[in-house]
Amino acid sequence: MLKLKNIKASVEDKDILKGLNLEIKPGEIHAIMGPNGAGKSTLSSVIAGKEKFSVDAGEIEFEGEVINDLAPEERAHKGIFMSFQHPIEIPGVTTTNFVKAAVNAKRVAEGKEELTPGEMLRLIKEKSALLELDRKFLSRSLNEGFSGGEKKRNEIFQMAMLEPKLAILDETDSGLDIDALRIVANGVNMLRSPERSAIVITHYQRLLDYIVPDFVHVLYDGRIVKTGGKELALELEEKGYDWIKEEIDNK
Amino acid sequence: MSLEEKIISTFKQKNSKLAEVFNQAFELFEQKGFPTKKNEDWKYTSLKKLLKTDYSLVTEINNNIEAKDVEPFFIGADTYKVVLVDGFYNADLSHVDTDKITISSMQDAIENNAELVEKHFAKVADNNQEMVALNTISFNDGVFVNIPNNVILDKPIEVINIATGVLGDTLIQPRNLIVVGKNADAKLIERHQNISENTILTNSVTEISVGENAYYYHYKIQNDTEVSNLVDNTFVDQNRYSNAYVDTFAFGGNVTRNNLSFLLNGENAVANLDGISLLNKNQHVDNFTFVDHRVPNCDSNELYKGIYDDKSKGVFTGKVMIRKDAQNTKGDQQNNNILLSENAQINAKPQMEIYADDVKAAHGCTIGQLDDDALFFMRQRCIPLKEAKAMLMYAFASEALKNVKVEELKTQINKQIAQKLGVNIEFGV
Numbered sequence: 001m002l003k004l005k006n007i008k009a010s011v012e013d014k015d016i017l018k019g020l021n022l023e024i025k026p027g028e029i030h031a032i033m034g035p036n037g038a039g040k041s042t043l044s045s046v047i048a049g050k051e052k053f054s055v056d057a058g059e060i061e062f063e064g065e066v067i068n069d070l071a072p073e074e075r076a077h078k079g080i081f082m083s084f085q086h087p088i089e090i091p092g093v094t095t096t097n098f099v100k101a102a103v104n105a106k107r108v109a110e111g112k113e114e115l116t117p118g119e120m121l122r123l124i125k126e127k128s129a130l131l132e133l134d135r136k137f138l139s140r141s142l143n144e145g146f147s148g149g150e151k152k153r154n155e156i157f158q159m160a161m162l163e164p165k166l167a168i169l170d171e172t173d174s175g176l177d178i179d180a181l182r183i184v185a186n187g188v189n190m191l192r193s194p195e196r197s198a199i200v201i202t203h204y205q206r207l208l209d210y211i212v213p214d215f216v217h218v219l220y221d222g223r224i225v226k227t228g229g230k231e232l233a234l235e236l237e238e239k240g241y242d243w244i245k246e247e248i249d250n251k
Numbered sequence: 252m253s254l255e256e257k258i259i260s261t262f263k264q265k266n267s268k269l270a271e272v273f274n275q276a277f278e279l280f281e282q283k284g285f286p287t288k289k290n291e292d293w294k295y296t297s298l299k300k301l302l303k304t305d306y307s308l309v310t311e312i313n314n315n316i317e318a319k320d321v322e323p324f325f326i327g328a329d330t331y332k333v334v335l336v337d338g339f340y341n342a343d344l345s346h347v348d349t350d351k352i353t354i355s356s357m358q359d360a361i362e363n364n365a366e367l368v369e370k371h372f373a374k375v376a377d378n379n380q381e382m383v384a385l386n387t388i389s390f391n392d393g394v395f396v397n398i399p400n401n402v403i404l405d406k407p408i409e410v411i412n413i414a415t416g417v418l419g420d421t422l423i424q425p426r427n428l429i430v431v432g433k434n435a436d437a438k439l440i441e442r443h444q445n446i447s448e449n450t451i452l453t454n455s456v457t458e459i460s461v462g463e464n465a466y467y468y469h470y471k472i473q474n475d476t477e478v479s480n481l482v483d484n485t486f487v488d489q490n491r492y493s494n495a496y497v498d499t500f501a502f503g504g505n506v507t508r509n510n511l512s513f514l515l516n517g518e519n520a521v522a523n524l525d526g527i528s529l530l531n532k533n534q535h536v537d538n539f540t541f542v543d544h545r546v547p548n549c550d551s552n553e554l555y556k557g558i559y560d561d562k563s564k565g566v567f568t569g570k571v572m573i574r575k576d577a578q579n580t581k582g583d584q585q586n587n588n589i590l591l592s593e594n595a596q597i598n599a600k601p602q603m604e605i606y607a608d609d610v611k612a613a614h615g616c617t618i619g620q621l622d623d624d625a626l627f628f629m630r631q632r633c634i635p636l637k638e639a640k641a642m643l644m645y646a647f648a649s650e651a652l653k654n655v656k657v658e659e660l661k662t663q664i665n666k667q668i669a670q671k672l673g674v675n676i677e678f679g680v
Binding site: 050052071072073076082084089090091101102106139141158162 | 677
């Protein structure tokens with residue numbers, strides 16, 4: 001589904017990713033862990049196409065197509081979704097109207113008809129119920145005055161509405177209490193299927209109890225330096241990153 | 252013959268019941284003529300180019316307008332409807348069937364409501380201003396509204412100013428007087444619409460007196476065609492404990508100048524000024540505001556948002572005078588702008604003169620661009636760049652809609668904003 005081939009990326013002339021390779025097959029969940037400043041958030045921004053980040057070398061291949069030059073919305077139309085650490089507030093645009101615009105833009109890009117208001121309403125009801133999202137949030141301005149947990153749940157709700165092929169959760173769990181964490185994880189798990197994949201970027205092993213990964217990667221200094229199964233996350237939780245840093249720095 | 256000379260010779264012989272006011276204004280206009288950029292208050296707006304047009308002056312009523320010509324410009328709600336055609340009150344197209352209030356033509360009011368007219372006419376409008384003097388000497392008609400004491404108006408009043416262009420390029424000058432009684436509550440929506448291809452210059456004067464403890468809301472929808480120009484002179488006289496709101500939504504038109512003055516003459520009055528300017532191409536909108544705190548314990552709140560694309564130009568002047576006696580005044584003024592193009596311009600000038608010592612006055616002015624991180628967020632959610640920008644612009648401007656208390660009007664404004672931005676998005680909460 002997604003192949004990152006020797007990606008080098010920089011922001012404001014600072015090299016962040018320094019030859020990163022990663023392959024994600026359909027149905028797989030990959031967790032990315034690593035110390036602060038390793039390049040985790042850059043990785044998600046680069047896949048989603050944030051223009052501030054310059055991809056200086058390497059190819060991002062999504063379903064067999066090189067997407068390096070595609071705009072963020074074109075990547076989103078192809079099925080790439082990224083959940084934000086800090087979702088944006090948009091006063092004057094309700095969550096419902098935002099989601100409508102998003103879903104219909106995707107459908108139009110796919111050559112499908114827009115959903116009728118009735119169909120849209122049914123879909124919104126169904127998905128918001130899964131996320132235990134209070135109806136009153138839907139008619140309020142997007143994320144305006146929402147708590148951190150509400151914003152994250154709203155992110156997963158939007159993901160559920162858009163049904164992406166590849167979901168990137170960028171530290172979605174940071175700052176969530178356990179109830180919110182469970183709801184978010186449920187939302188992600190409900191989308192799991194043999195065709196869908198996810199990248200879960202996290203500092204904490206805790207999330208991986210709920211969203212069980214197939215692989216755990218350690219990102220350090222712009223590269224993936226270690227890959228293992230879910231037990232690697234437990235080991236990292238226990239021992240921290242210093243032993244990995246030492247291993248790499250001594251090479 | 253210049254326009255100035257034409258006006259002077261046309262109206263010199265006019266017999267007026269308001270002879271004294273008329274003569275004063277006539278003298279001033281004859282002496283000063285149109286304002287030029289040498290006048291500090293007109294530094295950023297030049298009428299020179301507009302005045303090269305040979306405008307026809309309207310001297311008689313044109314009755315060729317039908318209801319269907321006007322219908323599209325109403326907000327689609329149950330309202331009292333007033334239609335002015337080329338500055339003349341049109342009774343056939345107006346629907347004001349009520350005996351609770353008086354809505355009539357200005358001419359009618361001068362004849363039949365002489366006492367009220369005399370009390371208020373040209374009392375707050377400043378005839379030392381050239382454009383006001385011009386209107387005073389050459390207006391034909393307009394609308395007169397009297398909301399008696401204690402009347403809570405059951406529905407808003409809509410005033411549509413139709414420019415027919417039947418005389419070719421035309422100068423139109425409505426003169427309006429709105430008197431809101433003690434404890435009354437009323438809302439009025441004002442719109443100017445050119446239904447021709449001809450160039451229109453409207454120079455309107457509206458005087459509003461808001462009675463003790465009354466609430467008055469006045470919404471200006473400026474969404475006219477590209478050949479339409481407007482100089483709007485609005486003066487609000489506030490009595491004690493009154494609350495007055497004037498919202499100015501400038502989306503269309505060519506050159507628009509809003510001279511908006513609030514005169515706080517009674518203690519504990521609150522003046523509220525909100526505005527959104529959403530401009531592109533070569534549009535020019537100048538919001539020249541003046542709040543005069545003459546007595547103690549009044550508040551004024553001013554919030555103007557501007558978004559400028561292409562070669563459009565915005566001007567904001569926020570003049571606030573806090574006189575020596577106006578102790579315990581609270582004045583807040585915010586003017587926030589977004590420039591979308593390198594060729595767009597905003598000239599912003601907060602201007603506070605404070606002579607009282609117990610005053611809380613704040614002003615802020617910002618000029619910025621759209622936030623890239625926010626745009627990325629929306630595009631990541633499949634929303635194309637144009638729509639994403641539109642949402643951000645709406646989010647930026649929407650705070651200035653807070654005092655729009657008529658639901659259908661809000662819907663209409665949201666639609667006009669979406670239309671102006673070229674997107675099909677349902678705005679509004």
